[in-house]
Each structure stands twice: as structure tokens, then as C-alpha cells.
Amino acid sequence: xxxxxxxxxxxxxxxxxxTIAIGYTSYMFSRQNALADAKSKGEILFNYIExxxxxxxxxxxxxxxxxxxxxxxxxxxxxxxxxxxxxxxDLFSEAQKGYQFKQxxxxxxxxxxxxxxxELKVIQYFASNPTAQSKDGIVEKGGEQxxxxxxxxxxxxxxxxxxxGDPASAPKDQLDIYGxxxxxxxxxxxxxxxxxxxxxxSPALALAKKSALKVFILGIGCLLVTIVCIWVFFDKAxxxxxxxxxxxxxxxxxxxxxxxxxxxxxxxxIGILANSIDRMRISVNKLLKRSxxxxxxx
Ligand code: HEC
Numbered sequence: 001x002x003x004x005x006x007x008x009x010x011x012x013x014x015x016x017x018x019t020i021a022i023g024y025t026s027y028m029f030s031r032q033n034a035l036a037d038a039k040s041k042g043e044i045l046f047n048y049i050e051x052x053x054x055x056x057x058x059x060x061x062x063x064x065x066x067x068x069x070x071x072x073x074x075x076x077x078x079x080x081x082x083x084x085x086x087x088x089x090d091l092f093s094e095a096q097k098g099y100q101f102k103q104x105x106x107x108x109x110x111x112x113x114x115x116x117x118x119e120l121k122v123i124q125y126f127a128s129n130p131t132a133q134s135k136d137g138i139v140e141k142g143g144e145q146x147x148x149x150x151x152x153x154x155x156x157x158x159x160x161x162x163x164x165g166d167p168a169s170a171p172k173d174q175l176d177i178y179g180x181x182x183x184x185x186x187x188x189x190x191x192x193x194x195x196x197x198x199x200x201x202s203p204a205l206a207l208a209k210k211s212a213l214k215v216f217i218l219g220i221g222c223l224l225v226t227i228v229c230i231w232v233f234f235d236k237a238x239x240x241x242x243x244x245x246x247x248x249x250x251x252x253x254x255x256x257x258x259x260x261x262x263x264x265x266x267x268x269x270i271g272i273l274a275n276s277i278d279r280m281r282i283s284v285n286k287l288l289k290r291s292x293x294x295x296x297x298x
Pocket of ligand 1: 086107109162192
């Protein structure tokens with residue numbers, strides 16, 4: 001393999017590795033940004049939903065309890081914080097796609113709140129870590145990747161059991177609407193579910209992949225240009241002169257063209273080599289006691 005091919009091979013391999021590393025780093029960087037972005041969006045949404053629930057519990061519920069004194073009367077939209085949050089979110093999601101909110105529960109009153117396998121794991125985590133107040137991560141749902149943030153739902157107050165304890169003591173209206181099969185017999189201190197906010201990260205990840213690919217293609221383009229430049233440069237500055245000098249050395253070795261000077265004024269390695277060969281030419285000429293007509297050998 002010639003010096004030029006060796007050099008180009010080394011440069012190509014190193015540049016290719018560098019391009020792959022830059023492309024990968026660019027992807028990881030964009031991915032990290034996408035996750036940080038999803039996390040902050042998730043937090044904003046979560047805080048808003050929580051604030052809406054707190055407003056209901058702190059200000060509206062006591063007033064409603066004053067107005068509705070019959071314990072069997074139950075109007076979900078007016079009397080359950082979980083219904084208020086769910087229905088408010090449904091309206092929000094009509095205008096804002098790419099997010100999901102779920103009050104994932106092991107055994108819910110409202111069937112759509114039933115936790116799936118991944119959500120059950122999150123609830124399990126909160127159940128085995130009673131001090132944990134939040135958890136987040138990445139999960140795949142229906143082929144799409146989501147960032148999720150979760151908060152536990154624990155039965156910390158007795159009054160929860162008025163509606164989720166023994167179905168016999170639940171409001172009659174609630175039994176009419178939800179039946180008595182699911183969402184009951186919860187116990188104090190049980191971790192019954194988790195509030196979950198999902199933010200889709202698939203579009204951002206696809207974008208990250210696309211820009212990493214662009215960086216890679218650009219890198220390969222630069223590499224090809226570099227190879228062409230190195231090829232041309234090597235031809236002019238290294239390979240051509242070396243081939244010419246080796247021809248000269250060969251000629252000198254057989255006593256040919258001993259009067260043709262190859263002296264060079266270029267101050268690089270090729271110049272040094274040319275001048276050494278030239279000195280050798282002169283020495284050989286002297287040894288052979290030949291003279292050049294115009295003394296151009298010196
Ligand atoms: C007045 C009755 C009532 C009280 C009191 C009540 N809930 Fe509920 N809860 C409901 C109803 C009805 C739903 C169904 C929500 C829906 O339709 O989305 C519900 C839903 C839930 C859900 C979502 C899962 C499901 O069952 O659909 C959780 C979790 C929950 N409640 C926890 C609590 C906690 C914790 C408390 C106490 C702080 C509490 N609830 C107090 C009536 C009540």
C-alpha cells in the first residue's frame with residue numbers, strides 16, 4: 001500500500017469514528033434536551049391539575065357539603081375532586097394534544113381509571129416506598145414514547161372511605177352511577193393509585209435522530225472533500241517528488257544523468273532528501289571522475 005493510500009486510510013478511519021461520535025453525541029444531547037423539556041412541561045401541567053384539585057377541595061367542597069346535606073345525594077361533577085380533575089383534563093386535551101393525564105388506580109370506580117401494567121409498577125413502587133412523593137421516567141404506549149411524572153394517591157383521610165369503603169355505606173346515587181363491584185373496600189393508608197401525567201417525546205426523539213443523521217451526512221461529506229484534497233496535495237507535494245527522486249537515485253546508481261542537478265530550495269523533508277540525493281550525485285560523479293561540460297553538478 002502506497003504512502004498516500006496509508007495516510008488516507010488512517011485519516012478516513014479516524015474521521016469516520018469522529019463523525020460517528022459527533023453524530024451520537026448530538027443525538028444524546030438533543031435527547032437529553034427533549035427529556036428536560038418534557039419534564040418541565042409535565043411539571044407545569046401537573047401543578048396546574050393539582051392546583052385545580054386543591055381549589056376544589058379547599059374552597060368548593062365545603063360549600064357544596066353545606067348545600068347538600070343528604071348523604072345519599074351524589075352528583076359526580078359537583079362533588080368529586082377526581083371527577084372534576086378528569087373532566088377538566090378531558091376538555092384541556094381536546095385543544096392540547098401530546099399530553100395525557102390519568103388517575104391510574106388498581107381498583108377504580110370509573111373503569112377508564114384502571115391502571116395498566118406499567119402504571120401498576122409505579123403504584124407498587126409508591127406502595128413499597130411510603131415516603132416517596134413522586135417518580136418519573138420513560139414509558140412506551142402504543143408504539144409511542146412518553147415521559148411520565150407520577151404522584152401517589154394514598155388514603156390518608158377517613159372521609160375517603162365514606163365513598164370508597166364499604167359499598168353499603170356509600171352514597172346511593174354513587175352506587176346507581178358506578179355500581180358496587182369496583183372501587184370499594186379500600187383501607188386507610190392504602191396506596192390505591194397514582195396520578196400520572198404523560199408527555200409525548202416521540203416527535204422530539206425523531207427530530208433528534210434526524211439532526212444526528214444530518215450531522216453524520218455532513219461529516220461524511222467533509223470527509224470525502226478532505227480525502228480528495230489530501231489525494232491532490234499528496235500527489236503534488238509528496239508522492240510526485242518522491243517518485244521523481246527515486247528515479248533520480250536509480251539513475252545515479254547506474255551512473256546515468258549524473259550531470260542533472262536535483263538541488264531543491266524547498267525547506268521541507270522532500271527538499272532535504274533532494275539535496276542529499278544531489279550530494280550523492282556529485283560524490284558519485286567525483287568518484288567516477290567524470291566532469292560535466294558546464295559544471296552544473298555543483
Ligand atoms: C363523595 C364520594 C367520594 C369521596 C368522599 C371520595 N371519592 Fe374518590 N371518587 C369518587 C367517585 C365517584 C370517583 C369516580 C371518578 C370518576 O368518575 O372519574 C372517585 C374516584 C377516585 C379515584 C380515581 C379512581 C376511581 O375510583 O375511578 C381515586 C384514586 C379516588 N377517588 C381517591 C379518593 C381519595 C384519596 C379520597 C379522599 C381524599 C376520595 N377519593 C374521596 C367518590 C368519592
